[in-house]
């Protein structure tokens with residue numbers, strides 16, 4: 001599909017280049033041949049006064065032949081020039097067409113991969129719901145307790161689906177997202193995230209320490225709170241009970257850096273480059289039943305950071321813990 005689009009575009013580009021070249025050559029030919037004829041006429045007028053009729057006739061014929069030759073040469077040069085333009089223009093047009101289409105092609109491939117990944121992820125909870133319900137329906141002696149536990153299990157799967165669809169929506173909207181950029185106190189955004197996760201941390205007896213002094217960045221408070229929530233959520237999810245999570249900040253090179261560090265399971269070096277990819281989950285987190293999401297959190301966090309002209313870096317030692325640092329331009 002892209003090959004034929006590239007060809008069509010090449011033809012269009014080439015047609016435009018050739019039209020310009022032909023118009024330019026036509027004009028050049030016209031002006032130059034007029035100029036040549038004008039010169040010949042001027043010279044003939046001049047020699048008319050000195051030469052006798054016979055010599056003048058001979059001279060006129062010679063000048064006419066020269067004029068025909070010159071205009072012929074001009075025509076040949078212009079034809080040669082246009083053939084050159086056609087050949088070079090063809091190559092350049094194809095290159096330009098490929099360059100124009102490549103970003104569109106990349107976006108389209110990414111979009112269809114996104115749709116494929118999303119449907120793959122949706123299938124698991126949907127299959128679980130379907131199987132459980134079919135088995136229950138086939139059981140003629142389904143007790144009330146079994147029915148209640150089925151409904152509970154269904155609701156759990158529905159909750160997962162909801163989380164997944166919210167994450168997908170967040171990612172899909174990413175680029176066109178309306179964020180309200182204004183001077184924002186980073187300490188407030190961090191506090192909002194910590195408040196959100198205080199209970200989850202408490203449930204695992206995890207202590208969160210927050211040392212983030214007030215500091216202004218240009219950003220959307222809600223989006224930044226979401227970014228820190230994702231990091232905090234992971235720190236709690238992938239840490240053992242009774243460990244510590246710390247959030248600290250510092251200013252460096254006109255940037256504000258906020259670090260979320262935990263004493264959790266850590267991430268293997270080989271997996272570090274992939275954790276910001278959509279749907280990527282490390283082997284250890286996949287193995288831990290019930291602890292994980294869908295591998296969308298860090299992809300969303302990265303998107304939010306990029307919308308703020310920032311980035312996230314990570315350091316991690318398996319078995320010891322991880323530290324995610326968000327770097328944002330200071331106001």
Ligand code: ADP
Pocket residue numbers: 230234235238262264265266267275276280281282283284285286292293294295296297298299322
């Ligand atoms: P998920 O929703 O599965 O947590 P994320 O995109 O937030 O997805 O994270 C991707 C993967 O990176 C996780 O599945 C987990 O394996 C790993 N990860 C992220 N944060 C941490 C952390 N603080 N400690 C250990 N592993 C982490």
